[in-house]
Amino acid sequence: MAVTSPLSLPAHPDPELDAxxxxxxxQELAYGFGGPFHLLLPDRFDANVAAFRAALDEAGVDGHVYYAKKANKAAAWIERGAVNGTGVDVASAGELREALGHGVRGENIVVTGPAKADELLRVAVLQGCLIAVDALDELERVIALAAAGPPARVLLRRLPPAQPHSRFGLDDTELATALERCADAADAVRMEGFSFHLSGYATQPRADLAGELVELCLKARARGLPADRISIGGGFAVDYATAEDWARFTAEQGPGHYHAGKTFTTGDFYPYHSPVAGADALREILAARPGGTGAPLAERLRAAGVTLLLEPGRALLDRAGCTVFRVQGVKDRGDYAILTVDGTSLSLSEQWFNSEYLPDPVLLGSGDDLDGGGDDGVDGPAVAACVGGATCLESDMLTWRKVSFPRRPRPGDLLVYPNTAGYQMDSNESPFHDLSLPPKVVLERTGGRTRWRLDRRPPV
Known part of the structure; x- marks a missing residue:
């Protein structure tokens, strides 16, 4: 049988992380923890928030950035947000407690998610959070909870007409009923505007629906409702790799590139290259003409006096962290090797979607080399290897793909998976086999020094 050459997808260079x-x-942390760990870079989070704010400022649009907390459980991001005024998007009572407990003011928290629990709604109303109402019965529960206290701040979530089968949002009939109910219950509810949840990463559909929400705000004001803001949610892509590398990978990948002939289709993968990503995607949305005609979205927002709310998650964590595993064993399987590391695939959550985290892991020797060379300075021949986890499950594969390493990995070497802070490093982690959850290590760089501390929130 013909041997299939390994297929690479290198992440964008990151000289600061390499240093x-x-x-x-x-190596010191791997020795100290005795297992895998995650590195967090909160200054990258700050820079990503600043980039989104700059895009709003350039367009002359009043807006507010909320961090979608579901993207990563670490306290570091919430702590930074509390200091720099970044809001937080939460969807559970636990997430709300975490945000409030780390100093985020209720007025800077937006509560999303379907069919919210009464416990979550009660605290949200008392703390003055902005609640994205997803159903008519939820609106009634909010009104009841607010009857004896301050008015509840709400957005009405719109069912996207282009995605009519979405389980999120109010259709036309429900929206009309909700507006009438908000007007009738004005003492208990402050209806501040509209929101939507839209799948995918395309910018024009977001601009189209945002334009519709601006018009809905104007109609709601005619009924005496404040309606001065809209939320377009998240869905801002992250660009992990170059266009050339991504095009080559998607054109060539096939079963021969994976352990056990594993089959993936291109549609199974996150789009690891995006020509317009992060804050640039916001710029494109603001410059787009909703429906393809008329004034750009930014101009419509300014003219209507509507504030734009954003809820990015992954995009605020771009290059803000990586995940490190230690090689425990190496065995040969013909033309490639199988590495077993000291963690599990649950820490690389694309497997949750029956997919694969594709940016190449980097081999780091037991010394301080980054190119994977041996401590004796001799590289040796390149070796292809897949990467398995330390459990008794055949499916526990961190990397099904046969990755090319500059030499044969050895027990004690480290594998660094780049750019894993956004949804990868803790979305699906579990202490299976009683393995400890990987700790999160916060790196802070001041005065030319890099110092580390454990994230203040214990892993859960």
Whole structure:
């Protein structure tokens, strides 16, 4: 049988992270923790927030950025948000407690998610959070909870006409009923505007629906409702790899590139290259003409005096963290090797979607080399290897793909998976086999020094 050459998808270069990895810190942490760990870079979070704010300022649009907390459980992001005024998007009572407990003011929290629990709604109303109402019965529960206290701040979530089978939002009939109910219950509810949840990463559909929400605000005002803001949610793509590398990968990948002939279709994968990502995607949305005609969205927002709310998750965590595993064993399987590391695939959550986290892991020797060379300075021949987890499950594969390493990995070497802060590193983690959850290590760089501390929130 013909041997299939390994297929690579390198992440974008990150010289600052490379310098940290070369300094010996990963090896020290691996020794100290005795297992895998995650590195967090909160200054990257700050920079990503600043980029979104800059895009709003450039367009002359009043707006507010909320961090979608579901993207990563670490306290570090919430702590930074509390200091710099970034809001938080939460969807459970636990997430709301975490945000409030780390200093985020209720007025800077938006509560999303379907069929919210009464416990969540009660605290949200008392703390003055903005609640995205997803159903008529939920609106009634909010009104009842607010009857004896301050008015509840609400957005009405719109069912996207282009995605009529979505389980999120109010259709036309429900929306009309909700507006009438908000007007009748004005003492208990402050209806501040509209929101939507839209799947996918395309920018024009977001601009189209945002334009519709601006018009809905104007109609709601005619009924005496405040309606001065809209939320377009998240869905801002992250660009992990170059266009050339992504095009080559998607054109060539096939069963021969994976352990056990595993089959993936291109549609199974996150789009690891996006020509317009992060804050640039916001710029494109603001410059787009809703429906393809008339004034750009930014101009419509300004003219209507409507504030734009954003809820990015992954995009605020771009390059803000990586995940490190230690090689425990190496075995040969013909033309490739199988590595077993000291963690599980639950820490790389694309497997949750029966998919694969594709950016290449980087081999880091037991010294401080980043190119994977041996401590004796001799690289040796390149070796292809897949990466399995430390459990008794055949399906526990961190990387089904046969990745090319510059030499044969050895027990004690480290594998660094880049750019894993956004949804990868803790969305699906579990202490299976009584394995400890990987700790999160916060790196802070001041005065030319890099210092580390554990994230203040214990893993759960």
């Amino acid at each position: 940290i990895l070369r300094g010996g810190l990963p």
